[in-house]
Amino acid sequence: MGILYLVATPIGNLEDISARALRILRESVLIAAEDTRHTGTLLKHFEIRSQLTSYFEHNKLNKVDFILEKLSQGDVALVSDAGTPAINDPGYELVKAALASGFEVRPVPGPSAPIAALTVSGLPTDSFLYLGYLPSKSTERRKAVSQVSTLTYTLIFLESPHRIVDSLEDLLSVLGDRCICVAREMTKLYEEYWEEELLKAIKDELKADKSAKEISTELAEKSGWNKKEVYALINQNK
Secondary structure, eight states, X not given: OOEEEEEOBOSSXXXXXXXXXXXXXXXXXXXXXXXXXXHHHHHHHTTOOOOEEEOOTTXXXXXXXXXXXXXXXXXXXXXXXXXXXXXXXXXXXXXXXXXXTTOEEEEEOOOOHHHHHHHHSSSOOSSXXXXXXXXXXXXXXXXXXXXTTTOOSEEEEEOOXXXXXXXXXXXXXXXXXXXXXXXXXXXXXXXXXXXXXXXXXXXXXXXXXXXXXXXXXXXXXXXXXXXXXXXHHHHHTO
16 A cells, blocks of 8 residues: 655745655655646656646545545655645645545655745744635635734735735734735745835834935845835835
């Protein structure tokens, strides 16, 4: 009997994949992927030729039996589009089915977008609550956020780019003015972390009666942000 491996894959930078993950992917009789085209690019880059099949929200019920049959022949690797599988995707249902059928399930740890964002946020990491994607409608979103508004944990949400502004407005309305970090394109060429600390530093420097040019130069050097972006933030907060 094979083992179902949950293999974490890069969330952006291909160098983040582990040697063990590459070995498991090469040795598996099947790789079940959320998007075969996306994973196919990863496999091609590392010259991995294992059989590939799709496993995602809309075909999960039809694919479980096929994947369990493959597990009876050897090891199977489950991957998501990026990061750790079974987090915010139907992978957990395959895990349940494999365990119920008597197969072993093992993690191959690696990148995780929520954890990566948390660790660089500057927010408390000793206790946190991950809530996945917020509801798409404002009324439902505010209701969901209000249910956790009194908790003392650091709250982690996912959101799509086209809804981020509306969601931030709802968070401010429900949670009030509190520290926040918005992360995007993590580990990629244009990764950004909009941290409260930078905005606070800008406001403090403006009180010192420094010019925007002086402030942008100093803070860009300290924070790693692009000087033009800092300069734009300064003008927005004057």
